[in-house]
Amino acid sequence: MREAVLRHLEALVAFDTRNPPRAIGTDGIFDYLRAQLPGFQIQVNDHGAGAVSMLAVRGRPARLFNVHLDTVPSSAAWSDDPLRLRVEGDRAIGLGACDIKGAAACLLAAAAVTTGDAAFLFSTDEEANDPRCIAAFLASDHGFSEALIAEPTNCEAVLAHRGLSSARIAFRGEAGHASSPNAMQLSAVHRAMRWGVRALDHAQSLAHERFGGLTGLRFNIGTMAGGIKGNVIAPSGELRFNFRPLPSMDIDAMHATLQGLAGEGELDAYEETFRGPPLPAGVLHEAERQRLAARDLADELGLPIGNAVDFWTEASLFSQAGLTAFVFGPGDIAQAHTADEWVALDQLDTYAAHAARIIGNTPA
Numbered sequence: 358m359r360e361a362v363l364r365h366l367e368a369l370v371a372f373d374t375r376n377p378p379r380a381i382g383t384d385g386i387f388d389y390l391r392a393q394l395p396g397f398q399i400q401v402n403d404h405g406a407g408a409v410s411m412l413a414v415r416g417r418p419a420r421l422f423n424v425h426l427d428t429v430p431s432s433a434a435w436s437d438d439p440l441r442l443r444v445e446g447d448r449a450i451g452l453g454a455c456d457i458k459g460a461a462a463c464l465l466a467a468a469a470v471t472t473g474d475a476a477f478l479f480s481t482d483e484e485a486n487d488p489r490c491i492a493a494f495l496a497s498d499h500g501f502s503e504a505l506i507a508e509p510t511n512c513e514a515v516l517a518h519r520g521l522s523s524a525r526i527a528f529r530g531e532a533g534h535a536s537s538p539n540a541m542q543l544s545a546v547h548r549a550m551r552w553g554v555r556a557l558d559h560a561q562s563l564a565h566e567r568f569g570g571l572t573g574l575r576f577n578i579g580t581m582a583g584g585i586k587g588n589v590i591a592p593s594g595e596l597r598f599n600f601r602p603l604p605s606m607d608i609d610a611m612h613a614t615l616q617g618l619a620g621e622g623e624l625d626a627y628e629e630t631f632r633g634p635p636l637p638a639g640v641l642h643e644a645e646r647q648r649l650a651a652r653d654l655a656d657e658l659g660l661p662i663g664n665a666v667d668f669w670t671e672a673s674l675f676s677q678a679g680l681t682a683f684v685f686g687p688g689d690i691a692q693a694h695t696a697d698e699w700v701a702l703d704q705l706d707t708y709a710a711h712a713a714r715i716i717g718n719t720p721a
Contacts, residue, residue, distance in 0.1 A: 358466040358709045359702065363449060365393065365462035366705075367442040369426070370451035376427035376484040379407030386426055387411050390479060393465045397475075402493065408482035410490035416474030416719070420503040422712070423491075423671065424461045424686075425483035428453035434696035448699040455700040456693035460507035460686045463705055467712035472719045476501065483671055486523070486631045491671050495678040503654060504680045505715075506672035509688035509700075512707045513663025514655035516648050516683050517569035519601035520635035521669040522608050526552065527626040528619070532585070532592040545594035546583045548623045553578055553596060555618040560600065568603040569648060570665040574611075575601035593625070601667065604635035604644040633669045636684070638677035647676055651683040658715055660685060685711075 372386035383401050390411060391399050397413040404410065407427070431439035431452050439452035449459065464477055480490035508515075530545030541547060560576035567573075576598070583594025602608055616627045637647030655662050668690060675682035687708035688700040 358463075358470065358713070359706055361466040361469065362462045362705050362709050363442070363444065365465045366449060366451070366454060366459055369458040369462055370442045370453055371440050373440060374427045374453070374481060375430045376407060376481065377430060379482075379485060381407040381409055381427065381481045383409055387479075390465070394468055394477075397468070404482070404489040404493055406482075406485075406487065406489070408480070408485070408487065408489040410481070410494060411479045412494070413477045413479075415468070415476070418474035418476045419501055420505065420715075421476045421478055421501045422464055422505050422507065423478045423480070423675070424457055424464065424507040425480045425671070426453075426458060426461060427481040427484045428456065428458070429484050429694050432696050436697055444702070447702050449702060449705065450697055450699040452698060455509050455688040455698050457507050457509060457686055457688070459688055459700045459705055460708060463687065463709035463712055466709050467716055471713050471716040473717035474719070475716045488671055488674060491674045495674065502680055504672070504675040504682040505685050506670055506675065506682060507686035508670045508684050509690045509693055510663055510666070510684050510686050511689055512661070512685070512687055512704055512711065514651070514660040514683045514685045515663050515666055516636070516651045516655070517571065517604055517665035518636045518670060518673070518684065519571060519575060519603060519667055520606070520608060520673065521599060521601050521631070521633040522612070522629060523597070523599040523631040524612065524629045525626065526596050526598070526616075526619070526624065528552070528583070528594045528623050529625045530590060530592045530594065533590040535588040535590060537590065540590050544584075544591045546591040548620060549581065549583060549594040549596050552619050553581075556598070556615055559614065559618065566603055566606070568605045568644070568665075571603050571667070574603070574606070575667060601669065602635060604637055604648075605640060606635075607640055608632060608634070633671075634673040634677045636670065636673040636676050636682070638673050647681070650681045654681050655683060660711065666690070
């Protein structure tokens with residue numbers, strides 16, 4: 358199927374689905390997908406802000422393939438037009454070729470050579486940290502019990518990954534001259550820095566925690582802002598941070614602990630700005646039960662099982678909604694979001710073959 362896969366991938370890469378700017382509508386790439394799926398019932402929904410989903414169903418499947426079509430913006434470091442697919446040696450190079458339009462091209466090719474029941478959910482908001490498409494789908498009466506979410510996993514079934522929670526914490530202080538004897542205590546920036554040290558120490562204290570091959574908590578303070586100038590006690594300060602918990606960790610409890618590390622009366626605000634649950638989405642024994650169910654499904658489908666990963670995917674949203682879900686797609690995450698992003702041709706071959714085998718043919 359390589360010729361068909363590359364033909365589809367060339368067309369898909371040529372559609373500009375960079376996110377931001379979230380300028381994606383219901384035409385363009387969705388018109389192309391619709392034209393490639395004769396015999397499928399098609400439903401396209403515009404959820405606003407560039408979030409468009411398309412559900413394509415043939416027959417009465419219980420299993421869903423999900424692929425996001427949006428990409429990150431391209432950088433000036435690209436050596437050629439990022440929206441033009443190039444095949445060089447054993448690589449297909451183009452924006453989104455690895456993450457994850459290659460999987461979409463494979464599914465189109467697989468659909469054309471099979472007649473079995475199949476369902477594909479395409480979406481365009483995964484790179485926005487605003488999963489409107491998946492949330493709307495899961496809130497509907499969809500009837501699916503299993504989901505295979507395409508992300509670059511080297512064609513291995515990934516059963517577990519970290520969650521993701523981003524937050525903003527703001528501190529108050531009292532403006533004054535920096536020569537004041539209580540400047541050390543009144544500065545909002547100082548308070549933010551002390552909180553940051555406590556938060557880092559807390560994250561380090563969890564280094565021994567383990568789940569499914571993952572170890573410890575990933576924690577990062579991404580930005581720090583505040584103050585007026587060097588000789589003024591800072592009246593305000595703000596940090597933006599995120600952490601990536603193990604599936605066995607309670608995100609709400611983690612936030613309660615982190616908020617409690619601030620001194621009394623020091624906070625102006627503490628808010629979570631994004632949450633993506635881990636995979637599997639349950640906690641403790643429930644998470645392990647879900648992981649084992651996903652392993653059984655991967656075994657049933659004859660797929661190799663890979664290690665747990667540190668990056669977040671929307672598979673966790675399906676898991677949280679009660680579906681048996683895992684991550685499975687062509688390519689290596691090391692090539693995602695890079696200049697001259699590429700996917701190996703043999704990865705496309707492998708994924709397309711697996712997809713065709715899983716979909717199969719309806720008995721005559």
